[in-house]
Amino acid sequence: MKIIHHDQLQEQLFYERLNNGLHVYILPKKEFNKTYATFTTKYGSVDNYFTPYGKTTMKKVPDGIAHFLEHKLFEKEDGDVFQTFSKQGASANAFTSFTRTAYLFSSTTNVEKNLETLLDFVQEPYFTEQTVEKEKGIIGQEIRMYDDNPDWRLYFGTIESMYHHHPVKIDIAGTVESISHITKDLLYECYETFYHPSNMLLFVTGPIDPSAILEQIRTNQAKKTFRPPTEIERFRYEEPTHVARERHVIEMNVQTPKCFVGVKANNVYTKGKDKLKHECTIGLLLDYLFGKSSLHYERLYQQGLIDETFMVDYTEESDFGFGLVGGDTSQPDQLAIEIQRILLEFDDIDDEQVERMKRKKIGTFLRSLNSLEYVANQFTRYAFDHMSLFDVVETLQSLTSDDLKAVARECFVREQFTVCQVVPKR
Amino acid sequence: MFQEEVKTIGGLRLHVIPTKKYKTNTLVLKMKAPLCERDVTMRALVPYVLQNATERHPSMKALRTYLDELYGATLQVDLAKKGENHIITIRMDIANEKFLGDTSPLLREALTLFSDMLFRPFTEGDGFSVAIVEQEKRALKQKIQSLFDDKMRYAQHRLMEEMYKGSPYALDVHGKLEDVDSIDAKRLYEHYEHMLKHDEIDLYIVGDVMLADVEHDVAERFSLEVRPPRSIATPTIIRRTDVQEVVEKQDVKQGKLHLGYRTNTTYNDPDYDALQVWNGIFGGFAHSKLFINVREKASLAYYAASRIESHQGMMMVMAGIDPSKYERALEIIHAQAEGMRNGQFSDEEIVQTKAVIRNQLLETIDTARGMIEMSYHNVIATNQRPLQQWLEGIEKVTREDIVRVGKKIELDTIYFLTEKEGEKK
Numbered sequence: 001m002k003i004i005h006h007d008q009l010q011e012q013l014f015y016e017r018l019n020n021g022l023h024v025y026i027l028p029k030k031e032f033n034k035t036y037a038t039f040t041t042k043y044g045s046v047d048n049y050f051t052p053y054g055k056t057t058m059k060k061v062p063d064g065i066a067h068f069l070e071h072k073l074f075e076k077e078d079g080d081v082f083q084t085f086s087k088q089g090a091s092a093n094a095f096t097s098f099t100r101t102a103y104l105f106s107s108t109t110n111v112e113k114n115l116e117t118l119l120d121f122v123q124e125p126y127f128t129e130q131t132v133e134k135e136k137g138i139i140g141q142e143i144r145m146y147d148d149n150p151d152w153r154l155y156f157g158t159i160e161s162m163y164h165h166h167p168v169k170i171d172i173a174g175t176v177e178s179i180s181h182i183t184k185d186l187l188y189e190c191y192e193t194f195y196h197p198s199n200m201l202l203f204v205t206g207p208i209d210p211s212a213i214l215e216q217i218r219t220n221q222a223k224k225t226f227r228p229p230t231e232i233e234r235f236r237y238e239e240p241t242h243v244a245r246e247r248h249v250i251e252m253n254v255q256t257p258k259c260f261v262g263v264k265a266n267n268v269y270t271k272g273k274d275k276l277k278h279e280c281t282i283g284l285l286l287d288y289l290f291g292k293s294s295l296h297y298e299r300l301y302q303q304g305l306i307d308e309t310f311m312v313d314y315t316e317e318s319d320f321g322f323g324l325v326g327g328d329t330s331q332p333d334q335l336a337i338e339i340q341r342i343l344l345e346f347d348d349i350d351d352e353q354v355e356r357m358k359r360k361k362i363g364t365f366l367r368s369l370n371s372l373e374y375v376a377n378q379f380t381r382y383a384f385d386h387m388s389l390f391d392v393v394e395t396l397q398s399l400t401s402d403d404l405k406a407v408a409r410e411c412f413v414r415e416q417f418t419v420c421q422v423v424p425k426r
Numbered sequence: 427m428f429q430e431e432v433k434t435i436g437g438l439r440l441h442v443i444p445t446k447k448y449k450t451n452t453l454v455l456k457m458k459a460p461l462c463e464r465d466v467t468m469r470a471l472v473p474y475v476l477q478n479a480t481e482r483h484p485s486m487k488a489l490r491t492y493l494d495e496l497y498g499a500t501l502q503v504d505l506a507k508k509g510e511n512h513i514i515t516i517r518m519d520i521a522n523e524k525f526l527g528d529t530s531p532l533l534r535e536a537l538t539l540f541s542d543m544l545f546r547p548f549t550e551g552d553g554f555s556v557a558i559v560e561q562e563k564r565a566l567k568q569k570i571q572s573l574f575d576d577k578m579r580y581a582q583h584r585l586m587e588e589m590y591k592g593s594p595y596a597l598d599v600h601g602k603l604e605d606v607d608s609i610d611a612k613r614l615y616e617h618y619e620h621m622l623k624h625d626e627i628d629l630y631i632v633g634d635v636m637l638a639d640v641e642h643d644v645a646e647r648f649s650l651e652v653r654p655p656r657s658i659a660t661p662t663i664i665r666r667t668d669v670q671e672v673v674e675k676q677d678v679k680q681g682k683l684h685l686g687y688r689t690n691t692t693y694n695d696p697d698y699d700a701l702q703v704w705n706g707i708f709g710g711f712a713h714s715k716l717f718i719n720v721r722e723k724a725s726l727a728y729y730a731a732s733r734i735e736s737h738q739g740m741m742m743v744m745a746g747i748d749p750s751k752y753e754r755a756l757e758i759i760h761a762q763a764e765g766m767r768n769g770q771f772s773d774e775e776i777v778q779t780k781a782v783i784r785n786q787l788l789e790t791i792d793t794a795r796g797m798i799e800m801s802y803h804n805v806i807a808t809n810q811r812p813l814q815q816w817l818e819g820i821e822k823v824t825r826e827d828i829v830r831v832g833k834k835i836e837l838d839t840i841y842f843l844t845e846k847e848g849e850k851k
Contacts, residue, residue: 008525008526008527009508009525010525029447029546031445031446031447032447032792033788033789033791033792034785034788036788037789039606053446080718080722082712082713082717083713083778085776086711086713086776086778086779086780086781086782087710087713087777087781089432089785090782090785090788091711091782091785092712093787094741103815106785106789107785108784108785108789109781109784109785110738134725136721136725137723137725138725138727138728139728140748141680141726141727141728141746142542142728144679144680144746144748145578145680145728145729147679148577148678148679148680149576149577150575150576151576228848246817252677253676253677253678254575255498255571255572255574255575256568256571256572256575259814270474291490291494292486292490292493293487293490293491293493293494294487295487297486297487297490298486298487298682301486302557304564307564307565307568307569308565308569309572321501322784328568329574329678330568334637348754356491356494356495357494359494359497360493360494360497362497362498362521362526363450363496363497363499363520363521364498366449366497366521366522366525366526366537367448367449367450367500367519367521368555369552370447370448370449370450370793370794371793374793396590402467416492425677
């Protein structure tokens with residue numbers, strides 16, 4: 001067991017890689033009531049084209065299968081795992097993102113039992129044709145719910161416009177049509193490929209004793225047999241730098257229009273400190289330009305082009321990165337023009353303002369550490385790309401105006417912009 | 427559990443909740459007044475105007491720049507109704523300098539800014555700044571309109587409108603669209619002064635701090651006249667004998683089915699604990715009857731759940747279903763509710779539900795917001811119900827208690843937002 005100290009943050013992180021390849025991290029938080037644990041596989045919606053375990057050729061699987069698998073793992077021969085967790089006083093859940101599928105519970109009692117349940121249910125799949133068919137109705141309604149949600153449509157509409165080939169453009173849940181092709185055999189094939197312990201990470205945080213918890217995990221894993229780990233071969237999509245579509249308008253049953261400008265990043269590092277720095281730099285730059293203390297925000301707000309829903313966000317995972325700027329607006333065309341102009345005309349930089357934004361980002365990071373959920377989920381995300389959540393402060397401190405200018409040159413290029421709008425149906 | 431120190435300073439009630447859980451300190455101000463049609467829109471506008479600018483930081487940019495200097499302190503406003511009370515919440519969260527290697531006392535700076543915002547807003551002549559008020563009126567209108575765009579929230583609001591027609595609980599917390607235009611900067615300022623005199627005001631501080639550390643700083647900055655206590659807003663009683671059914675058609679792909687029930691039980695009732703268990707078995711969780719029967723067995727929905735409004739005496743069921751499955755879904759929901767009334771639930775379900783409620787309560791107090799909300803329930807109900815008592819109350823609930831509280835639950839309104847006819851699936 002290795003101990004990683006973070007003195008400034010007053011945190012101690014315990015780590016061990018088990019014989020079967022599973023990465024285990026434990027962060028004691030003795031003041032808290034609850035323990036929160038996530039068991040995550042590095043497998044998400046973008047992993048739709050790969051060589052299945054035991055096969056020699058690449059295979060494309062139906063859109064939405066990672067998410068479908070997540071739903072189906074909860075069902076066992078003797079019933080639903082939610083029932084087991086709630087009998088043990090825990091609340092359980094799961095989510096699928098572009099690059100990860102996470103299973104989790106939180107509980108204030110029976111932590112050991114719940115941890116055992118978590119490890120066992122994820123590592124004991126039970127799929128039948130009948131339960132797979134039944135799930136199609138449930139997920140079909142989940143998809144319909146998002147179809148009616150203008151914010152989700154705007155978000156995915158923007159991403160879809162940015163990418164030619166990369167599967168990040170595909171909705172995580174897939175479509176009613178694509179999930180109709182999912183079978184139990186396909187689920188097992190994905191499971192065998194991606195749910196090996198060597199492709200997974202367990203994070204446990206709360207008022208726990210790290211050595212006792214680790215011992216329990218070791219014992220649990222030692223009881224099970226796993227095949228030797230193999231390298232997972234994923235298809236590498238060749239993605240041009242420019243966006244696939246410059247403009248996309250979605251007509252919906254809404255009263256207030258919405259507009260996003262999407263910025264497609266190029267030169268995305270796939271892992272390590274460079275990636276962390278790249279992500280922090282673009283995040284800081286977008287906040288510098290559009291944050292609530294910026295000149296632009298004040299002006300756009302006074303002009304009535306934006307309201308409280310205005311946001312900036314930057315996502316960088318695996319081999320893709322994109323920024324989003326926008327929100328509700330009564331003048332979606334005007335707002336799109338203004339945002340793009342601000343990005344393209346960016347040139348001079350105010351060092352004092354950069355320092356202030358760094359302070360802001362550092363304070364924001366501290367705040368996010370108040371949440372066990374945030375720590376577990378984000379730590380896992382960073383670890384999968386060989387970065388550490390606890391390096392964020394240091395990375396932010398190291399940023400310079402030149403770093404900001406460099407990413408601006410690389411990202412603020414017209415061919416890398418897309419505009420997506422949701423407007424009331426005529 | 428958590429400790430809470432309370433001290434009355436003039437017209438302000440200061441609550442300090444010391445904890446070492448967090449790397450930041452949280453300040454929350456709550457202003458409460460009866461929910462009423464005449465005032466709701468102005469009250470909705472005031473906090474948004476206040477958070478724009480102060481005398482000392484006279485523009486949005488100046489104020490926000492200062493917040494950034496304070497290590498990105500956050501400042502947020504929101505509005506809520508708890509029973510027939512309209513509650514304004516202003517929240518600020520600021521880093522604890524001990525994790526920063528910075529020694530300036532950030533909490534004191536935050537208190538100063540907070541009091542500036544409340545007592546020394548940016549003004550022009552004898553009112554708020556006209557430009558700011560106009561800008562916030564525009565933003566408020568957009569906010570009220572955007573309710574229509576989020577169909578789940580819209581359906582919930584429409585259910586309340588139908589169920590509580592003509593009474594305050596039907597109002598949207600953001601007020602009425604048609605009332606926004608007539609508000610001017612001067613009138614709004616007068617209303618703000620009225621609120622400072624008459625609202626019930628609570629300030630919460632959560633973090634690595636004790637009452638003794640901040641009492642003086644608060645007293646120095648917050649001077650509010652003593653005010654007579656407000657009487658408890660008792661919820662309007664609906665007398666409806668038949669269940670009303672409202673179907674609304676829009677261009678949507680998923681139908682939103684929302685049912686409103688009168689529970690005839692509120693936070694201060696001895697039956698309140700039993701009601702929570704009832705709701706938990708029925709639809710509060712992923713092990714509940716609605717989830718199992720509507721979602722898992724019938725495969726009709728992705729979500730199917732119930733929840734209670736503690737101070738209004740209302741329970742709501744919501745499910746997102748295919749428009750063609752309206753009757754089928756209703757049939758299942760009714761059957762589950764009927765089964766509950768007849769005591770068709772196992773002892774195991776009782777034990778399981780109590781365990782989950784207990785867990786939920788204990789998890790709630792792991793967040794600053796959760797502790798504040800829990801404490802604030804007692805302010806609204808003018809009652810003291812410490813967490814320990816709450817937990818014990820849940821534990822003591824018997825099968826008979828659950829059946830008894832269930833007999834008081836009456837279906838009031840069924841609201842269904844569905845697709846327009848003739849549209850293809």
